[in-house]
Amino acid sequence: MEFFNQFMIAPDAQHLLLLRYLLVITLLIHVPYMAMAVGCTSLSLALNLVDRDRKVKTTPMLGRLAYDLMRIAVPNRVVPVLFGMLPLAALWMIYGQWLYQSSVNTMNLFPAGVFVIAAGLLAAFMYKGTMYPGGQNRIVNLALGMAAVGTLIVGTYIVIGSVVRFQDPERWHMTHDPIRTLTSFNIIWKHLFFVMSGFAMAGCGILYFFFDSSRRKPVMDPAYMKIAKNVGAALAMKGVLVLPVLGFFYMVTTPILAMSTEVYSVAIAALIVLFIIFVLLYLVLASPTPRFGRLTFILLVVVFLLTGVWDQMTLVNATKEHSAMLVSRAEAREAKSKLEREKLGTDALKIDLALGENVFNTVCSTCHKMDERVVGPPLNTVLPKYAGKYDELVSYIQSPSKKDPEYPPMPAPSVNLLEIKSVAAFLLGQDPGTLQGGGGGSGH
């Protein structure tokens, strides 16, 4: 993390809260697209491989579907950058801020995964470019397709793996070995979940973009339409049916401390939406014409929203103490800079015995009495040390150091410099008049 931490600023409580929302939004932009790109490219390659129509010079139905799938996956140059690469860069920043100064090292693997994904999207683009109807060299085309599918699968595995690692603090210390970092059933199930949701997304993508979107083509060959509808709905159906199983194994392998009752509730909500999609897809398969394209597509995006919330929750649960630490440090920083800001003006401010008494009664009395041991020593026994050493007492209260092994250390109280000076004057019975101006005000 050291390398990475240089680019990050230490977050505070509001900052962390903001990061949580940003995470869900970024995941919602990125994951459905990325899953669909993986699903469409894999399906396109599979269809391309089994496409026997090509030899019989009739309408190459499957080849055409393979091509149309790639038009969903990488429609142009802008979409993969906008939905693929940019959100990944944002995720890198979000996770880096969230885990600021933690011992987890997988933020170094994350960019490696991003590069592989970039290569995969590029290969997918070239695969599309060399396809039917324009493409001549089938071998080059198939090789590009395989390269695209392979790199996309590997790249998403690395990215998912490095992120899933965050929810497993017990293994953070192992993260200097990339192979050991990335071998875990938890990661494997999560990645399978992602790929299968990608197939569901590709299936629903066919139903939506071919038949229900505003961009749909006015005329479509009925035979082709039937094939596309059936392939799309059947594929989406398989994805929807297998997701509950993968979700189950993913939850079983998630570390206990990343879970909470809310996570299970979100998973059950996702299950209900999946059931609705199932019913719709069933009706699509049973009817001769394509229907519900837009609805199933939107509902599937809702499932992605729920899994994004789920990921956010497990991360919050797993990093609870780490976040508490960041917040507590931010508060300490804030208190310190407040103190320093005030220090500039204090010499002119009035040191006030009444204020000192008030501070003593509200702050110090938690731990001190004059004649009795509480948390700290009875002040009657320690104050004589400070007789005539007003400045020393002020600087001790400002930043206490270890004194007596009989007692625990005194934490720095959260009071400002004027209050410290006033309470010190009150305790030493000093006349505030003698402390005004230069002399006593110089603190340290």
Next chain:
Amino acid sequence: MKKFLGIPAGLGYFGMFAAIYLTMQWDWSSHKSPPHQPIAFSHKIHATTVGLECTFCHDLADKSTFAGIPPVEKCMSCHKNVKTESPEIQKLAGYWEREEPMEWNRVHRIRIREHVFFSHKRHVKKGITCQQCHGLVQYMDEVRRVSSLEMGWCVGCHQENGASTDCLTCHQ
């Protein structure tokens, strides 16, 4: 009508998973979530706000097998005077007056303790921090288990630190 038989079948399928997920949720909240304690004792208050050392309370950690949970007297050495108006502290004082030991719920327990030799002393003396094994306890309000305490976890760290991984080190 036969055409629509798939919908009840799907309802059964997804219903079964909903039941499984609900069971897992129940199992988590009743068996796996961190236990609640009889008194809302917070490590965050004592170890971070008040700034106490871990061994101030767990004074056996560098001397014996067990780290030990502090007795009520230790709490009362401060709480006779601190926060006496708080209902939680009054509960604490109740235990002290009745001379009743506090029944803290255990968070860490090696599952087959009788077959495993584990000692705090050996590890703490070597300079391994409490946090390496227990997580950032000083930022927890309620203690939860961060490490699994399974064999793979012990052995993993022993390998990294060149400590013995012989079976007889831990199983006698």
